[in-house]
Amino acid sequence: MKHKKSIAGIIGIILGVVIAFLIPTPDGLTHAGMIVLASLVTANIFWIFNVIPSFATGLLMLSSWVALGAVKFEVSFAIFSSTTMWIIIGGLGLGAAATKTGLIKRIALKIMTYFPANFRGQTLALFTAGTIVAPMIPSAHPKAAMSTPIAKGISNALGYKEHDKGSSGIFLAAMWGFFVTEASFLSATAQNYAFKGLIPASAQKVLSWGNWFVMMIPWTIIILVGGYFLLKLLFKPKDDKPISKEFISKQLTELGPMSRDEKITAAVILVSIIFWILESAVNIPAAVTALIGVSVLVACKVLTPDDFKNRLSWSTIIFIGTVMALGNVMQSAGLTTWLRTVLQPVISPIIGNIYITVIALPIIIYLCKFVVVSLISTGTLITIGLLPFFSTMSFSPAIIAIIVTTSVNVWLLSYMNAPFLTGGAAVNDSMVSRSAMAKSSIGYMLINIVGLLVCVPLWQVMGIA
Structure with a gap:
């Protein structure tokens, strides 16, 4: 569709405005939390449909928190001094x-x-x-x-x-x-x-x-x-x-x-x-x-x-900084506590057992990759969804970062993995067939889960699982 990006951008902005200013604030959530939630919804739509460059979306998200009074500038942009x-x-x-x-x-x-x-x-x-x-x-x-x-x-x-x-x-x-x-x-x-x-x-x-x-x-x-x-x-x-x-x-x-x-x-x-x-x-x-x-x-x-x-991709550096800012800001605005209550019936069975986690979470990430193209965006969305539950997990949240890292790297369809597109472009797309890409990706998806399962005993010995 010719105007897909523009339509997605308009929808994203409308949803953000509705969530931030028109929907009554739910019990247990502050207005600051609603603003952060609204900006997150808008940003994700912008990232999924690549409405504008990802780093610009991230900067607008951080700036909106400050402009709308959700958090102070020092909190919103603190990650850039980390x-x-x-x-x-x-x-x-x-x-x-x-x-x-x-x-x-x-x-x-x-x-x-x-x-x-x-x-x-x-x-x-x-x-x-x-x-x-x-x-x-x-x-x-x-x-x-x-x-x-x-x-x-x-x-x-x-x-x-x-x-x-x-x-x-x-x-x-x-x-x-x-x-x-x-x-x-x-x-x-x-x-x-x-x-x-x-x-x-x-x-x-x-x-x-x-x-x-x-x-x-x-x-x-x-x-x-x-x-x-x-x-x-x-x-x-x-x-x-x-x-x-x-x-x-x-x-x-x-x-x-x-x-x-x-x-x-x-x-x-x-x-x-x-x-x-x-x-x-x-x-x-x-x-x-x-x-x-x-x-x-x-x-x-x-x-x-x-x-x-x-030689340094400054747009990527800025984009990474903006997505990393989400963790502290969501906690500061009280959004994590509210999300924990809302999502607990769905998330608890997945994170209740480490072996279930290393099987179910990669599969969820694989499915997300059909919609969210960016590797970092996919990992960020999954991690943010689990953020409210980190304090209740029986294992270290460090394991979540590991699972996310290994599981976003799928290439079942060509658009799912930008580095694979880069590799193909470097040889004028003259080497690998689409069916070969799909077969190898399915193989990786299965081997990845096996590899994570084999890691669990070691993580238990290390005291983090």
């Missing part, structure tokens, strides 16, 4: 340097030289390279844009035709390794920090870089092993004999010797990851580590002011 926002900025800066210098491409290609040049070998190579690279770049789109052209070169060298089984499998191996494994590391994507920022401060402390990694070890193993056999079952060509790895060696030769900027970037990222792992021991916040790392890269002229302007 450590979470600064680690996102610092992490994206480190990732920009790794991409700019060619370090990430060199690491990926070097790893591939150690594996046979056939479907099975290069699938394992892409899985391994992606998993190693994942925590270094906290943004899915650069990794998708960088990894799929490498996969295209592999596919061509192996003689696969466009959109056939082999080509589709190699493309999906690249996305599986470089994108799906983002859930294994806190620093692998900015959305991990966004979901972490929505849960209570006490639960956020549980999700340090090291704890997140440990919590996700069983899931990571299941995802990698299950993913490898899934792609092998669905897409492995009949003739899978190894060929020469000349195409990989050629690309490495074209990169030349490791440059000064690559060496500096590698050292800074390695030190940063070590300090993130030892955050509680050294008592240096992860955000400070990231910002020091970026400052070193600037001082060494690896990054320039233009890089900060052009």
Whole structure:
């Protein structure tokens, strides 16, 4: 429909006005809570239909709370002075340097030289390279844009035709390794920090870089092993004999010797990851580590002011900040208490048992993805819906952030996953078929639930489940 965005925008504004000013305030809810609820309804309609850019919708939402007297400015915009926002900025800066210098491409290609040049070998190579690279770049789109052209070169060298089984499998191996494994590391994507920022401060402390990694070890193993056999079952060509790895060696030769900027970037990222792992021991916040790392890269002229302007997605940073503000504001306006009462009959059975939660919640998220396109928006909506129940859960809300992170990454239909669109565009949509996308996504959806179930005993040992 030609005017779909405009119609959705008008409906969203009308609903917001009706909720805020025309509907009587229910018992147990203040007028400030009604304003926050109204703005949330309007914002979600704007996000779902992409009426205006997502970050602009978020800024309007925060501003409306202040303009209409729901909360003060310091409360509405408090998230922008938090450590979470600064680690996102610092992490994206480190990732920009790794991409700019060619370090990430060199690491990926070097790893591939150690594996046979056939479907099975290069699938394992892409899985391994992606998993190693994942925590270094906290943004899915650069990794998708960088990894799929490498996969295209592999596919061509192996003689696969466009959109056939082999080509589709190699493309999906690249996305599986470089994108799906983002859930294994806190620093692998900015959305991990966004979901972490929505849960209570006490639960956020549980999700340090090291704890997140440990919590996700069983899931990571299941995802990698299950993913490898899934792609092998669905897409492995009949003739899978190894060929020469000349195409990989050629690309490495074209990169030349490791440059000064690559060496500096590698050292800074390695030190940063070590300090993130030892955050509680050294008592240096992860955000400070990231910002020091970026400052070193600037001082060494690896990054320039233009890089900060052009290589960091500031619209994404602002959008993440606006959605993270929802948690504190909803509590401040009394909306969480009211929602807990209203939603308790529906939510309580889902969160009453950890095993039921890790099965039912992913399925709910999968269904939401048919309507809400944005990964961050989907995760935000689900987390906000559960926010009133965090204090009554028998397990840590940190687990909710983990489940949301792993479950929003589905690609059953092409519009559901923007990074997959980026990866496809990087190779002119010449590799993977739509049916291959759907089959692999269904496989991931099932493997994800199995992986989460396997994590539960570990979470119980850790005292968070």
